[in-house]
Amino acid sequence: MLISVEMPDSADAARTYLRDGALPLGGGTHLMPRLNDAAGTDVRLVSLRKAGLRGIQVQDGSVAIGAATTLADVEDDPRLPYLSPCVRSIASPPVRNLATVAGNLFVPQPYGDLAAALLALDAELDVLDADGVRGEPLERIAAGGLPAGELVTRIRFTAPEQGAFRFHKAARRHLNSGSIVTIAARIAVEDGVVAGVRLAVGGMARRLVRAVEAERVLLGEPLTPEVIARAAAADAFEPFDDAYASAWYRARVYPVHLRRALLGA
Amino acid sequence: MPSQIVTLTLNGAERELIARPSMTLLTALRETFGLTGAKRGCAQGGCGSCTVLLDGRPVVSCLVPVVTVDGSSVETIEGQADGERLSDVQQAFVDGFATQCGFCTPGMIMSATALLDRNPDPTRQDVIEAICGNVCRCTGYEPIINAVLDAARRRRQAASDSEEREPAGAER
Numbered sequence: 001m002l003i004s005v006e007m008p009d010s011a012d013a014a015r016t017y018l019r020d021g022a023l024p025l026g027g028g029t030h031l032m033p034r035l036n037d038a039a040g041t042d043v044r045l046v047s048l049r050k051a052g053l054r055g056i057q058v059q060d061g062s063v064a065i066g067a068a069t070t071l072a073d074v075e076d077d078p079r080l081p082y083l084s085p086c087v088r089s090i091a092s093p094p095v096r097n098l099a100t101v102a103g104n105l106f107v108p109q110p111y112g113d114l115a116a117a118l119l120a121l122d123a124e125l126d127v128l129d130a131d132g133v134r135g136e137p138l139e140r141i142a143a144g145g146l147p148a149g150e151l152v153t154r155i156r157f158t159a160p161e162q163g164a165f166r167f168h169k170a171a172r173r174h175l176n177s178g179s180i181v182t183i184a185a186r187i188a189v190e191d192g193v194v195a196g197v198r199l200a201v202g203g204m205a206r207r208l209v210r211a212v213e214a215e216r217v218l219l220g221e222p223l224t225p226e227v228i229a230r231a232a233a234a235d236a237f238e239p240f241d242d243a244y245a246s247a248w249y250r251a252r253v254y255p256v257h258l259r260r261a262l263l264g265a
Numbered sequence: 266m267p268s269q270i271v272t273l274t275l276n277g278a279e280r281e282l283i284a285r286p287s288m289t290l291l292t293a294l295r296e297t298f299g300l301t302g303a304k305r306g307c308a309q310g311g312c313g314s315c316t317v318l319l320d321g322r323p324v325v326s327c328l329v330p331v332v333t334v335d336g337s338s339v340e341t342i343e344g345q346a347d348g349e350r351l352s353d354v355q356q357a358f359v360d361g362f363a364t365q366c367g368f369c370t371p372g373m374i375m376s377a378t379a380l381l382d383r384n385p386d387p388t389r390q391d392v393i394e395a396i397c398g399n400v401c402r403c404t405g406y407e408p409i410i411n412a413v414l415d416a417a418r419r420r421r422q423a424a425s426d427s428e429e430r431e432p433a434g435a436e437r
Contacts, residue, residue: 001287002286002287002330003266003286003287004266004286005266005286005330005332005333007332007333007335025330025333027328028328028329028330028333029310029325029328032289032310032327032328032329032330033308033309033310033311033328035287036289036308036309036327036328037308037309044266045286045330047330047332047333049333049334050333072322088394091310091398092313092397092398092399093322093323093376093379093394093395093397093398094310094313094316094323094324094325094372094376094398094399095310095325095328095398097319097322097323097324098310098324098325098328098329175393175394175397176397176398
């Protein structure tokens with residue numbers, strides 16, 4: 001049962017409340033369903049709604065998004081058009097008006113599609129601990145989690161060059177459905193071959209992962225269906241069964257969706 | 266943690282309540298204020314039957330601890346009609362037979378109202394996206410989508426009628 005909700009007015013105040021197991025509350029779209037669901041143990045929350053962590057800054061291609069910025073804020077921002085298809089694939093408007101960007105980093109798979117996009121963009125997180133703010137690659141937090149009592153305050157990344165960002169999500173329905181396979185990529189093609197690529201994959205493992213072996217296969221090669229098929233076979237993913245798809249199905253369709261993500265067909 | 270006093274601007278009127286930390290906005294609306302239009306469906310944010318406008322944007326009120334929205338404006342289905350006169354969206358739902366059992370209707374109308382407030386000329390796809398979080402098990406959605414498009418037409422017509430009566434920039 002929810003026994004307390006603190007409403008700090010700054011990130012520092014929020015962090016000091018994050019002790020003895022208290023959890024940060026962004027939009028509540030992941031935590032609150034669990035609290036509504038069952039008479040569990042006592043839960044204490046620290047709401048970030050009024051902690052001054054909402055807002056988007058874009059300057060000379062550098063993007064900084066406050067942790068408590070809503071998914072709807074990202075969707076509506078004309079400076080982030082490349083993220084709009086990703087955000088619009090997540091849940092529904094009444095959920096996106098609550099759900100936050102930092103919250104999306106910590107939802108379990110097969111959710112966290114924006115986190116996949118941010119991982120492909122090599123986002124760095126501002127993490128607040130007792131000693132102050134430090135930078136952490138999202139990749140490290142996605143793999144290892146965030147230590148208790150620490151707080152993500154901001155997400156930073158460099159905007160992708162025109163046409164360099166790809167996002168593709170396979171789901172049971174066009175709208176408002178969890179992912180079967182999600183692929184986010186930042187890719188540069190020069191002189192007909194892949195000059196740089198960063199590939200994040202959702203739905204194919206219990207955690208959001210980077211397809212490092214696929215990246216290795218693609219690098220220096222032309223972006224053809226044959227090369228992409230080889231790339232799709234390169235990583236040893238362990239997908240899972242859930243209500244959206246079986247592990248078998250996910251493994252079976254991943255090559256198709258990798259190709260669609262990178263070639264559009 | 267003790268209960269707290271929470272102030273909301275509820276359908277335009279300032280209202281106060283005493284809330285425990287665990288009280289959701291939906292529970293406050295239904296049990297404290299007696300506004301039972303917003304429904305408790307799944308309590309998971311998945312069905313949309315509890316949709317209300319929070320500071321003008323549609324949200325699933327079952328997922329919002331009410332103490333976190335102290336000072337906010339909340340609009341519910343009960344605030345849509347002007348006395349006996351239904352809102353344009355409500356009237357379009359009635360005229361288009363867009364409601365059957367009615368359980369989803371308050372949330373559906375709030376999502377549709379939020380869409381038309383932001384986008385007076387939505388495409389069919391815009392409407393589908395706007396109500397994709399509102400589950401209806403009766404209608405098959407088509408009458409609802411048609412009603413929202415009809416409401417948009419009515420609203421644009423009303424706006425152009427009033428512009429004809431009072432041209433923009435006219436001295437009054």
